[in-house]
Amino acid sequence: MQLSVPFIPDTAYAESLAQKKADLASVYFGLPARPAADARVQSRTVDSFLFSKILGRLAGIKAYCLLNSRFIRPDLYLDDIFLSHTLDTLRKLDETIGIQGIVFSDLYFLNALSRTGHELIPELEAVPGINMMIDNAPKAFFLLEAIEKTRFRLPGKLVLDRSLNRDFHCLEKTVQGIRQAYPQMGIELMANEGCLLHCPFKLTHDAQISLSNTGLVREQTHRLSRTLGCHDTFFHHPHLFLRAPFIRPEDMTAYAGLADTIKISGRTLGPDFLHKAFEAYIQRSFDGNLLELMDATGFLADFYYIDNKKLDPDFLNTLANCDKFCKTCGICQDLFMHTAKKKTITLKPYKDMQ
Numbered sequence: 001m002q003l004s005v006p007f008i009p010d011t012a013y014a015e016s017l018a019q020k021k022a023d024l025a026s027v028y029f030g031l032p033a034r035p036a037a038d039a040r041v042q043s044r045t046v047d048s049f050l051f052s053k054i055l056g057r058l059a060g061i062k063a064y065c066l067l068n069s070r071f072i073r074p075d076l077y078l079d080d081i082f083l084s085h086t087l088d089t090l091r092k093l094d095e096t097i098g099i100q101g102i103v104f105s106d107l108y109f110l111n112a113l114s115r116t117g118h119e120l121i122p123e124l125e126a127v128p129g130i131n132m133m134i135d136n137a138p139k140a141f142f143l144l145e146a147i148e149k150t151r152f153r154l155p156g157k158l159v160l161d162r163s164l165n166r167d168f169h170c171l172e173k174t175v176q177g178i179r180q181a182y183p184q185m186g187i188e189l190m191a192n193e194g195c196l197l198h199c200p201f202k203l204t205h206d207a208q209i210s211l212s213n214t215g216l217v218r219e220q221t222h223r224l225s226r227t228l229g230c231h232d233t234f235f236h237h238p239h240l241f242l243r244a245p246f247i248r249p250e251d252m253t254a255y256a257g258l259a260d261t262i263k264i265s266g267r268t269l270g271p272d273f274l275h276k277a278f279e280a281y282i283q284r285s286f287d288g289n290l291l292e293l294m295d296a297t298g299f300l301a302d303f304y305y306i307d308n309k310k311l312d313p314d315f316l317n318t319l320a321n322c323d324k325f326c327k328t329c330g331i332c333q334d335l336f337m338h339t340a341k342k343k344t345i346t347l348k349p350y351k352d353m354q
Contacts, residue, residue, distance in 0.1 A: 001252055001259065004028060004188060005278050006267030007058070009050060013271035014057045023282045025261040026062035028103060029055070031089060039068040039105060039131060040268055041209055041219055052096040062100040065090060067113075068129035070105055070210040077112045087118040094120060101125025101155065105132055105206075107146055114150035126152035128159070130190055130263070131206055135161040135170065137177025144182070157186030159263060163198055165189060165245040166320045168258075175258050186260040191247040192277060193265050194294030196240065197324070201229045234297055238304055239336035241297050242319065243326065248290065248308065249280045251316045266295040273298070303343055310339040 002025035005017065009032075017024065030038040032051045055063065067086070076082045093099055101124045104110045110126055126147045134140050140158055147154055158178060164171040175187050195202070205221060212219035225231040234241060247255065252262060264277050277293050280286035286293060290308040291301035315335075322331060 001256060002261050003278060003281055004261050004263040006264065006274060007055060007063070008267055008271060008274070009054045010271040011054055013275060014054045016275055017061075017278070018057045020278070020282060021058070021061060023278075024058075024061050026064055026100065027055075027058055028064040028066055029267070030066045031086070037067045037069045037072050037086065037109065038213065039066065039070065039129065039206065039209060041212060041221060052093055055093075055097050059097060063093075063097060064101050064103050064125075064127060065093065065099055066103045066129070067109065068103045068105040068131065069109075069213060070131065070206040072106065072109055072210070073214040073216070077108055080116070083112055083116050084118065087113060087116060087120055090124070091118075091120045094123070099124065101127050101153065103127045103129045105129040110147070110150055110152065114152060117151075121151045122153065124152055125155045126150065127155040127157065130159040130161065131202075133161045133163075134158055135163055135174065137174050137181070140174070140178050141181065154182075156184075157188050157261065159188040159190065160259075162190050162193055162195075162245045165247055166197070168320055171258055187258065188261045188263050189247065189255060189259045190263045190265060191249075191252075191281060192293050193296050194241065194244045194246045194291075194298070195296035196230050196233065197243050197245050199230055201225070205229065230296065231299065234300060235303075238300060238340070239333040241291070241294075241300060241306075242332040242335055243324075244294075244297065246294065248311065248315070249284050249286050249293075250308075250312065252281065252284055254316055266298070269295065269298060304340045305343060306336075306340045311335070 003023055004026045005024060007014070007027040007029040017027070030040065090099060090102070104126055105128070114121055128134060128143050132143060134143065144154060160171070160174060164174060178185055178187065205225065208221045208224065211217055212221060247262065255262070262281060264281060266273050266277055280293055286308050288308060289301055290306040290311070291297060291304060318331060322329060326332070
């Protein structure tokens with residue numbers, strides 16, 4: 001099973017990916033331009049020429065550009081200059097390295113781009129982002145019908161909602177329905193986001209990120225997560241991490257026949273994190289702190305060490321077959337107590353924080 005991994009403009013990281021091309025199905029990245037149309041908080045603009053030059057090391061690997069913000073500034077949907085600039089930037093990237101398609105989470109934006117008449121659009125797949133939460137076949141059908149009404153190509157793959165990772169009955173039913181209607185459609189699953197199962201903060205969190213990326217308000221999403229959101233929940237109830245619908249590297253084989261590719265997340269966490277994550281999933285094994293492979297819950301690695309190997313051999317079967325009514329169950333809490341060690345907090349010398 002091949003991987004879909006983030007691309008960031010780091011030469012050493014790109015070289016390590018280039019050496020593993022046989023294990024890669026695709027790379028994905030945010031558009032190096034402003035204003036942002038990305039589902040992650042944007043802190044800086046990347047030089048497009050440098051970006052293309054480094055990405056060129058991965059020639060032959062499918063590349064997808066993320067235009068997956070929950071929404072953009074309302075006036076931009078009708079701003080011909082902004083829409084044309086976005087598509088012209090995509091065209092330059094396509095001419096340099098070849099782009100398979102875009103990933104979107106905002107159908108208003110997809111329709112606005114489609115109606116520009118830009119010549120690039122019929123060459124691009126429109127892939128619904130994972131934040132579209134495709135958790136059943138009918139939802140997939142309605143999204144695909146909406147894409148068919150645009151000038152974009154139908155996607156070659158669908159990324160299914162994280163919640164299906166721990167619900168094999170629904171996953172099998174969803175995949176079967178999609179493949180019956182669209183036999184050539186690839187199925188992709190997210191491996192290592194690690195956030196709360198059916199996270200109740202998610203839609204608001206996505207909206208807050210989109211709002212901050214408009215430039216209309218100051219970015220405070222990280223602060224809110226730490227004080228009022230999922231980070232605060234995990235900090236006070238760390239055992240809930242084990243309930244999160246992540247896929248361990250060792251458990252990838254359980255999804256053979258259901259998924260065609262596995263997606264690695266964490267593109268804002270830097271090249272060292274990404275290299276560790278994709279190596280673990282390529283090797284189908286990780287001997288270390290499981291939290292160090294996680295995107296949303298990686299911060300817990302500063303406080304706890306979860307011995308990944310101690311979760312073998314029945315971790316996935318146990319949690320996939322529970323009823324998810326956690327008030328009457330202590331499985332995750334007991335498992336956390338037996339596999340996790342609390343770390344001693346030490347302060348780094350000031351000189352090491354520069």
